Amino acid sequence: MGIEIDAIDERIIHRLTQDARHTSAPEIAEEVDVSAPTIRNRIRRLEEEGVIEGYHAQIDYEKLGGRLANLFFCTAVVTDRDRFAQRILDIPGVINIREVMSGEENLHVTVIATDTADIRRIAQEIAALGVDIDHEELLHQEHFQPYEPFGPDQPEMGAPVTGIADLSEDADLVELPVAENAAIAGKTIQTATEEGLITEDLLVISIEREDGANAETPAGHTTIQAGDVATLFSRTGIADEALRAFTEG
Missing domain, CATH: 3.30.70.1450 (Regulator of K+ conductance, C-terminal domain)
Incomplete structure (x- = not known):
């Protein structure tokens, strides 16, 4: 509420x-x-x-040694979605997980890797937990802005x-x-x-x-x-x- x-x-x-x-x-x-x-x-x-849950820095990891940002679209058993999310967060390289209210692709996992081999390593650790990886995408850039209805034009x-x-x-x-x-x-x-x-x-x-x-x-x-x-x-x-x-x- x-x-x-x-x-x-x-x-x-x-x-x-x-x-x-x-x-x-x-x-x-x-x-x-x-x-x-x-x-x-x-x-x-x-x-x-x-x-307000926290104040977080927005980092361009590509400028830090050419690191790669990758997004995994995963499916976990709905009743255990939160438990799987917490376990995936423990994997080195995972920086963010979104839990989505759907049956398929209900976990969106953002990772930072040193190279493609590191991405494969993270994927294998996610799969080893019993979570299916449906597909993945390399992230190029994210754009953020405030919620405008709360802005000064009101x-x-x-x-x-x-x-x-x-x-x-x-x-x-x-x-x-x-x-x-x-x-x-x-x-x-x-x-x-x-x-x-x-x-x-x-x-x-x-x-x-x-x-x-x-x-x-x-x-x-x-x-x-x-x-x-x-x-x-x-x-x-x-x-x-x-x-x-x-x-x-």
């Missing part, structure tokens, strides 16, 4: 996919008009939820505190500080929901602590404190009463 994300998460994913090495939290924050700690908290959440995001972003016709996203005497200050999200301060259509998607401490991903037991910077999202528009709960006593 997937997790809920918004336009800020989408932009983070787009920018990190585009160039994770040279992209900083402050750069993304400037683009989407939120604070850098908010972006860092969002990235941490995406990592913890398993959305609707603009509004400024924090001073403005609300229209993510769709009625959706609102706002980042605002919790006032010292706010009605919601000192209450858990569950309590605030039970008291009607947080309505069913309102989602607290992040909380940035005043002292710079990293807050946990908002949940029912999370306490909203005075001085927090809360990011709120609603697909139907945030009511004035909800905003006042965070900014007024």
Whole structure:
């Protein structure tokens, strides 16, 4: 089951996919008009939820001693597909395996070899595991790009505190500080929901602590404190009463 994300998460994913090495939290924050700690908290959440699984270098192995990249299209018993994939990964030279939801050619195995003899050696080790190699191809080049619907050509995001972003016709996203005497200050999200301060259509998607401490991903037991910077999202528009709960006593 997937997790809920918004336009800020989408932009983070787009920018990190585009160039994770040279992209900083402050750069993304400037683009989407939120604070850098908010972006860092969002990235941490995406990592913890398993959305961002890692940051990998894209290598041209041909430039490293003329190594060969080869793709094997293999068929394994469907019920044991994952087990076979793990065993194939242990073979020296195997760098990637895709498990495909099909009966035939359900494992796509990418290998790096020093020469054609090394490719044959890897093929023999795969076959020795009881996996059929249906055919193989030498890879020339791979091309990657970010998922464009998450990119900057989507609707603009509004400024924090001073403005609300229209993510769709009625959706609102706002980042605002919790006032010292706010009605919601000192209450858990569950309590605030039970008291009607947080309505069913309102989602607290992040909380940035005043002292710079990293807050946990908002949940029912999370306490909203005075001085927090809360990011709120609603697909139907945030009511004035909800905003006042965070900014007024």
